[in-house]
Amino acid sequence: MVIRFALAKGRVAKKAIELLIDLGYVFEDYSEKSRKLIFTDTTGTIEFFLVKSPDVPTYVEKGAADIGIVGKDVLLEHPAQVYEMLNLNIGKCKMCVAGFENHPIPYGKKMVVGTKYPVIAKDYFHTKNQLVDIIKINGSVELAPLIGLADCIVDIVESGNTLKENGLSVLAEICEISSRLIVNQVSLKTKREMIDPIIKAFENQL
Amino acid sequence: MLFNYTIDGFENIQHQDYFALQQINYKLMSLYRSFGYHQISTPTFETYDLYVNEDSIPSDDLFKLVNHQGKVLVLKPDATLPVTRMAAMNHPNSQDVIKFSYETNIYRNFSSPEIIKKEITQIGIEYFGNNSPECDGEVIALAIRSLLENGIKDVHIDLGHVGFINFLFDDLAFSDKEKATLFKYIENKNIGDIADYLEKLALPDDKKAIILKLPLLYGEPKTVLKQMEALCINDKMRQVVEKISEIYAHLEVINLAEYVSFDLGFTNQMNYYSDINFKGYINSCAEPVISGGRYNHLSEKFGIPRPACGFAIDLLKVIDYMEQHQLLPQDDQKIHVLFYEKSQKSAAYKMAEQLRSNGSIVEVFLMNNTKEIHVASFQENALYKNAALYFLTDDKLLSENNGKFLEIKAIGSESEVA
Numbered sequence A: 001m002v003i004r005f006a007l008a009k010g011r012v013a014k015k016a017i018e019l020l021i022d023l024g025y026v027f028e029d030y031s032e033k034s035r036k037l038i039f040t041d042t043t044g045t046i047e048f049f050l051v052k053s054p055d056v057p058t059y060v061e062k063g064a065a066d067i068g069i070v071g072k073d074v075l076l077e078h079p080a081q082v083y084e085m086l087n088l089n090i091g092k093c094k095m096c097v098a099g100f101e102n103h104p105i106p107y108g109k110k111m112v113v114g115t116k117y118p119v120i121a122k123d124y125f126h127t128k129n130q131l132v133d134i135i136k137i138n139g140s141v142e143l144a145p146l147i148g149l150a151d152c153i154v155d156i157v158e159s160g161n162t163l164k165e166n167g168l169s170v171l172a173e174i175c176e177i178s179s180r181l182i183v184n185q186v187s188l189k190t191k192r193e194m195i196d197p198i199i200k201a202f203e204n205q206l
Numbered sequence B: 001m002l003f004n005y006t007i008d009g010f011e012n013i014q015h016q017d018y019f020a021l022q023q024i025n026y027k028l029m030s031l032y033r034s035f036g037y038h039q040i041s042t043p044t045f046e047t048y049d050l051y052v053n054e055d056s057i058p059s060d061d062l063f064k065l066v067n068h069q070g071k072v073l074v075l076k077p078d079a080t081l082p083v084t085r086m087a088a089m090n091h092p093n094s095q096d097v098i099k100f101s102y103e104t105n106i107y108r109n110f111s112s113p114e115i116i117k118k119e120i121t122q123i124g125i126e127y128f129g130n131n132s133p134e135c136d137g138e139v140i141a142l143a144i145r146s147l148l149e150n151g152i153k154d155v156h157i158d159l160g161h162v163g164f165i166n167f168l169f170d171d172l173a174f175s176d177k178e179k180a181t182l183f184k185y186i187e188n189k190n191i192g193d194i195a196d197y198l199e200k201l202a203l204p205d206d207k208k209a210i211i212l213k214l215p216l217l218y219g220e221p222k223t224v225l226k227q228m229e230a231l232c233i234n235d236k237m238r239q240v241v242e243k244i245s246e247i248y249a250h251l252e253v254i255n256l257a258e259y260v261s262f263d264l265g266f267t268n269q270m271n272y273y274s275d276i277n278f279k280g281y282i283n284s285c286a287e288p289v290i291s292g293g294r295y296n297h298l299s300e301k302f303g304i305p306r307p308a309c310g311f312a313i314d315l316l317k318v319i320d321y322m323e324q325h326q327l328l329p330q331d332d333q334k335i336h337v338l339f340y341e342k343s344q345k346s347a348a349y350k351m352a353e354q355l356r357s358n359g360s361i362v363e364v365f366l367m368n369n370t371k372e373i374h375v376a377s378f379q380e381n382a383l384y385k386n387a388a389l390y391f392l393t394d395d396k397l398l399s400e401n402n403g404k405f406l407e408i409k410a411i412g413s414e415s416e417v418a
Helices: A011-022 A055-062 A072-076 A118-127 A161-165 A185-190 A192-205 B014-035 B048-052 B080-091 B133-148 B161-168 B176-187 B191-200 B204-218 B221-231 B234-252 B315-324 B342-357 B371-379
Strands: A002-006 A038-040 A045-053 A066-072 A082-088 A095-099 A111-115 A134-135 A152-157 A169-177 A181-183 B038-040 B045-047 B064-066 B071-074 B098-107 B119-128 B153-163 B258-262 B276-282 B290-294 B308-314 B336-341 B361-365 B387-393 B398-402 B402-409
Touching: A002 A011, A002 A192, A011 A066, A011 A181, A045 A055, A045 B387, A055 A072, A055 A181, A055 B014, A055 B276, A066 A072, A072 A118, A072 A169, A072 A181, A072 B371, A082 A185, A082 A192, A082 B191, A111 A118, A118 A134, A118 A152, A152 A169, A152 B153, A161 B234, A181 A185, A181 A192, A181 B048, A185 A192, A185 B276, A185 B361, A192 B071, A192 B402, B014 B038, B014 B098, B014 B119, B014 B133, B014 B161, B014 B315, B045 B048, B048 B071, B048 B080, B064 B258, B071 B191, B080 B098, B080 B119, B080 B308, B098 B336, B119 B133, B119 B361, B133 B276, B133 B290, B133 B308, B161 B204, B176 B191, B176 B204, B176 B402, B191 B204, B204 B221, B221 B234, B221 B258, B234 B258, B234 B276, B276 B308, B336 B342, B336 B371, B342 B387, B371 B398
Parallel strands: A002 A045, A002 A066, A111 A134, A111 A152, B038 B098, B153 B258, B336 B361, B336 B387
Antiparallel strands: A038 A045, A066 A181, A082 A181, A095 A152, A095 A169, B045 B071, B064 B071, B098 B119, B119 B308, B153 B276, B276 B290, B290 B308, B387 B398, B398 B402
16 A cells, blocks of 8 residues: 655645655655656655645545645635645745735725635635625736736735835735645545554654 | 536436446345335425525525525435425324435535536435434444445445534533634644644633544544543543444444444534434545434424434445446346348337347337448447347348348347258
8 A cells, every 4th residue: 555645846845855755765766857757765655746736635635645735825725625634834924915005905995806816815805894806816916916907915925025026015914824734534544554654753743 | 609508517327327326226225125214205396494494504505496486495405304304294203213215316506616516316214213322333334235235345434423522512611613613623633723723712721632632533443432431521421432332332243343433523514413423435435425423303393303313325426436446237238129121010020029028128220221331330339339230131030240141040049040
């Protein structure tokens, strides 16, 4: 039996792979430049593959992967039936509303929000009873208020440097984001002897 | 103009699958019948009020429509409620033991994701009027055997009890919102967020420690029972431990305990479960295929207090799994296709009727082309994969075999005429 990891491409995957290597797993054929899609450790008990982050919950929910490591932002935006077992406290950042400092959120008046996270943005503004038009943007979200496409944006903010360089600032914090270890609901029960030690090991690394 | 007639969440069932579905249906109904269950059926429509008052299914998930009297109806979103109501209406003596089985489609208007099925074919049983661990044991045993008897080996039942968490929370004055948040985290085994959330609540540390252990109460039954005993803070919780250990003992007696493990982290998704609840998995299938439990207070709402326990199988999910693992019953009965020349019409129809009376499948067509063209067109048709072709010409009966035509005496005998 093999335990399969689905990792979200990017910084978090790098840290997760480092964690796996620290736990004693050896991936001979892995290097950052490798074009292979699946990497297996030398004992043949663990394999991992790298996918786009919104696909991680899908792979885990459908059982194509037993374990996934992905940001909370993705789990909020693409809810999946998975066990969210560990907060790994890596890839920490905040989900924020950002815009021009001299134009605070005009509560009571409709505004246009540009975001990669329409679900999170809609949930947030609905709980605030704020009228919004949400425009889904796939990248360079900061551009939207600069060229007048949107009044403000909802996005993850790590250092805040990108915002600052473009004259934007955080208007409101929505929630904290960090990477989570998620597990397929059936795998946790049926492959318990193998998954439990891995989760414990990750827990001890925190 | 509308060219796309597909509706998200609804699918045709192909003929091979439908054949399998009927076979499996028959097999399961025979199994339930051998345990004394009577098959019943309830209407496709229910009143909206029945579900909205029950608070078990979100109102957004219901397909609603208004009838000519202005009454709001829903497409049946669940089988247990109507079956319980039927039992209450037709069997007013609350001491009666009633065992019902059903096969029905249910409809849920899930908003997302789009690929999720909204028409679900369910087969299940409901056992009313018995509150014993043996009754729970019978229901769980039938859930397991429903899969085993269809050749599925990797069966796994996760047994929980909503009382364990509820009786604990009864002693800790949580607000509804706090309860709902904690339930959600426990259900997702989200230990990290539970810890963060508990930190904000005014609660003694020992109680917090108990809540943090709830998501981890799963796995091998005997181990979990020991862990549960250590967490009990009131008698009701102790009774829960006793109850599920009795059910487990019963499953040991009937040799099905190996398929069962515990998970006390199930909270009450369907509000009516009052007691045990369970989910059935097939190991390599990522989603549960069976869901069931005990609902002792539901029948009261229809005027007859009566304990009950039951489960439902998501039949099409099971069929998907069986198809992937070549477990589906195959329709391999041969189809006889008989072509006749116009002059032979009466002989051909007579021959066909005779074969049908022996249980054969026979189709009759007029020959309006050469034999070769008829053969070619039928070979291309997937529905005639199992077909044997015959030609009745000039008082001769020919059987087609790999493009050759052999004279035979009668269909079925297949022996060549010397």
